[in-house]
Amino acid sequence: MEAESSTSNQQRKRKRSVSDTPDKPAQSTWRTDKEHRLYSSKLLEALRRVRSGSTLPRTEPPRSRAIREAADRALAISARGRSRWSRAILSSRSIRLKSNRIRFPVPSRPNRTELVRNQVADREKKKSVVLQRKARVLGRLVPGCKKLSFPILLEEASDYIKALEMQVKAMSALTEILSMIGGGTEGVPGPVQESGADTSTTSTGINSLPPPA
């Protein structure tokens, strides 16, 4: 196994230098092939570690939870410290989501007196309160973003969404490959989908596989 990982390291390094593209703007990250390959390799390593390190009894929930966490961690590492949510994931692994779900009572309408006072701005205030509430929900969904200002929160959310889409693509592809190897089904599914989000069953969420080296 060690010889394999060292050769895979060499392969990865070689690939990285060959496929090194000039700096892309932040908008198109997470969607490039290079990012996809980087994340996939990290994912594989993480999954291999989960496999080899599991001396636990074979109960399903801890296993899938371990894989979820490994995938998230690999995703956060792929972000290379560019985003708050990735740093939050890496720094809070032990605490995990359980503690984030402790709910503190949040006042839903903080500006009651202002609503009464100024009628012209009433509609705007109501709109901003609604947005505020929804932004708070959004802040809870994105790791480490509960107390951010609105523009930064939206930036983080859009980056997080793109990263999640890549994560889903990569994990779907890996699932397909593994099920092919394990189950021996015939060939890659015909229609290759480029869609970023596929909220239907996971088996249809496959993207185009790069040709073998």
Added chain:
Amino acid sequence: MSSWRSRSQQSNSSRISDEQINDLVSKLQMLLPETRIRNNDRVSSAKVLQETCNYIKNLHREVDDLSERLAELLETTDMSSSQAAIIRSLFM
């Protein structure tokens, strides 16, 4: 969200303009699969935020499902060195 409240109170602390908000919200809207298809003008910011939350929850659920499937597959699949090489070459 003190920046929100200070904006409505017309105070001097960091004010976020409406255009800035609309701009960010429209950028976010381009990422969402459903609202991208519909006409951009008619979707309100609250709707975009709601769609964003739903979309992230969906993605989380997909990742969880995939994690479960991968967990099952990893247990049943006996990954020999040749298979690992195949996977690696397919990915990279």
